[in-house]
Amino acid sequence: IVRAGADRLTSIDAAARRVTTMDVTFPQAWLDRLMALGTTPAEAKGASEGAFREAVVSADGSRLYVVGSAYHARRTDDGMWDIWNEPLGLQVIDPSTGSLIREIESDASQVALTSDGAWLLLTIWGDVRMSTMVLPVAELDGGRSLRDWYLIAGESLDGKPLVLARSASQGQGRTASIDPETLDMGPSWNLPGATALLLP
Numbered sequence: 117i118v119r120a121g122a123d124r125l126t127s128i129d130a131a132a133r134r135v136t137t138m139d140v141t142f143p144q145a146w147l148d149r150l151m152a153l154g155t156t157p158a159e160a161k162g163a164s165e166g167a168f169r170e171a172v173v174s175a176d177g178s179r180l181y182v183v184g185s186a187y188h189a190r191r192t193d194d195g196m197w198d199i200w201n202e203p204l205g206l207q208v209i210d211p212s213t214g215s216l217i218r219e220i221e222s223d224a225s226q227v228a229l230t231s232d233g234a235w236l237l238l239t240i241w242g243d244v245r246m247s248t249m250v251l252p253v254a255e256l257d258g259g260r261s262l263r264d265w266y267l268i269a270g271e272s273l274d275g276k277p278l279v280l281a282r283s284a285s286q287g288q289g290r291t292a293s294i295d296p297e298t299l300d301m302g303p304s305w306n307l308p309g310a311t312a313l314l315l316p
Contacts, residue, residue, distance in 0.1 A: 118182055121167040123207075125180075125214050138214035140207065165189045169204065170226055173211065174253075175233045180209040183224040183238060206238065208256065220256060224249065230269040230296055231277040237267045248281075250299050262301070267294065 117126040123140040169184030184204040192198050206227070208218040224238035236256070238249040248267045251259035265281040272278045279294035281301060292304035 118169050118171045118180070120169045120184065121186075123216075125209065125211060127211065140209055140214050140216050142216045165199075167204070168225070172227050172229050174229065177211065179217070180207075180211045181227050181229070181236060182207040182209060183222060183227045185225055206256075218256065222249065228267070228269050229253070230279060231271050232296065234297075235269075235299060237269060239266055260299075265292070265301075267299075269296075 117128070119126070124137060125140055126135060126137045128135050165187040167184060167186045169182055171180055171182040173180050182204075183206050186202040186204060187199070188202060189197050189199045203223040203225075206220040206222040206224060207216060208220075209216055222238055223240045223242075225241055226239035228237040228239075229235070230237070234253055236251045236253050238251065240247050240249065245264055246266055247261050247263045248265055249259055249261050250267070251257070262281065265283045268280050268282065270278050270280075277296040279296045279299065281292040281294055281304070283290045283292075283304075289307040290304045291307055293302040294300070295302065
């Protein structure tokens with residue numbers, strides 16, 4: 117369980133009837149841990165409205181990829197509300213220890229993995245348009261952005277990896293097939309009216 121409003125991780129072992137909660141932090145040297153004994157975090161008072169996080173775990177369970185946003189609100193001098201979102205970036209976590217392996221700046225609010233686990237799909241929903249940032253899991257560097265497209269990973273009915281792209285940027289829904297190995301986009305086609313995509 118990834119806590120929305122805090123860097124904490126809770127694991128539930130149903131067989132052993134055990135619940136474990138740990139802080140998500142970068143690994144510290146013994147001196148840093150010693151100096152932290154007896155300290156407590158300060159809690160800010162304010163008009164914070166909460167947070168949202170979404171996570172996906174690798175197939176082998178060794179990595180947890182987390183994105184999200186913190187929602188803030190404050191009353192202005194003229195009595196109106198100023199509301200904004202603060203992206204929390206991408207966190208790569210070892211779920212067995214709560215160790216933070218890496219943090220990457222990102223505006224993504226949704227995260228997914230392709231079925232082969234090779235690509236991380238970070239969806240960014242902007243005020244006007246959306247985009248998907250595609251990162252290779254092996255490096256989590258470079259990658260590319262597909263503007264106006266939302267990528268959905270799954271499997272075909274015969275169990276083969278499948279990636280489809282959806283877009284509604286031109287007033288009507290469009291879908292395109294994506295090569296699951298290279299993530300190159302194939303030809304797109306229009307879909308009339310409201311449609312839903314169901315994948316196994």
